[in-house]
Amino acid sequence: MQHEVTERSGAFVVALHGDVDLDTSPSARKILLECVGKRRPVLADLSGVTYIDSSGVASLVESLQSARKGGSTFALAAVSEAAMRVLQLARLDKVFTIYGSVDDGLARDG
């Protein structure tokens, strides 16, 4: 898995690429929580995620919880079909704010 962090419109966009699984989710969690800790809106761009397992989704949940505690926002953008399936199974598609694209997310959330 690779990640890329950019600052756009006052928000952090964290783009994840590749498989987010038991081996790679700890590094995804670390970077997401670091960005959330800076108390600015964070948008996780999942368009490049080829696979995400429960540990990856759990990292997204932790980031959302941390953002809410810090008074900031955390949202998802461009969620792939595979990732959406995992979110839906745990009924998390109702918990996260999910945008169709990063631009859409920045326009409304950034």
Added chain:
Amino acid sequence: MSNAAFPAVAIAAPPPRVVIEVRDLVTHYGPREILHGISMDVLQGEIMVIMGGSGSGKSTLLRHLMALERQTSGTMRILGEDIDDLSLIEMTNLRRKLGVAFQGGALFSSMTVGENIMLPLMEHTDLDRQTMEIMARMKLEVVNLSGFENLMPSELSGGMIKRAAMARAIVTDPRILFCDEPSAGLDPVVASSLDDLILLMRDAMRMTVVVVTHELESVFKIADRVTVLDKGNILFIGTVAELRAHPSERIQNLLHRRPEDDTIDPDEYLRRLTGEDSLESTRP
């Protein structure tokens, strides 16, 4: 559409990927040969049901498919790995991709439901505790036991224990899920809900599922293919429709719950009664 420049070409679908390949598997317990040269494939994304009468070898075969037993001869490949060639670390990595829901649940009575579900994560990963707890709660949500993580197993009904066992089996998002008699001892409504859960694992989580059961209702509801074992041999492998239409009297007896002809080999029976088999196994 076709024309002279672009003739129609039939494109064959790619063959289904084999996730478990068993060839000529022979296994013994002491001097007794339990499986007599089993060959079978389990295909990616299917629900393969293994059925057979008591003593047919189905539980032994399941333990081989889960890489918990070593065979006397023959080969076993799981997710492309020949298990005889694997180091201890490679075997541990392989086992992380396999989930097992044991008959009876096999939950640890001294631990909460949530701690039981986190066990495979604690055993196989270095994830943060908070991540593990969220994963366990997500799986409890999937099996409709949300909010039960702080209860002890003794506080759950039989059906709930099976569901908790299923949550533990899938907590690592395994590629292959094994279920040993998932609906045994449950009332029909609860048993049916367990079947629905197995279908969900295949359809929503894209898992390959191997189920051992003797519950015919379950077989007809969930199986993509069925393997029927009889006295350590494969009697049948095929779809449910092929199973129903099979002309073999033994298979029809199994499907209609008719008892088998109760003939015995008197010499073998005498050896079993007198313990001669086990004595032979301990002789130098």
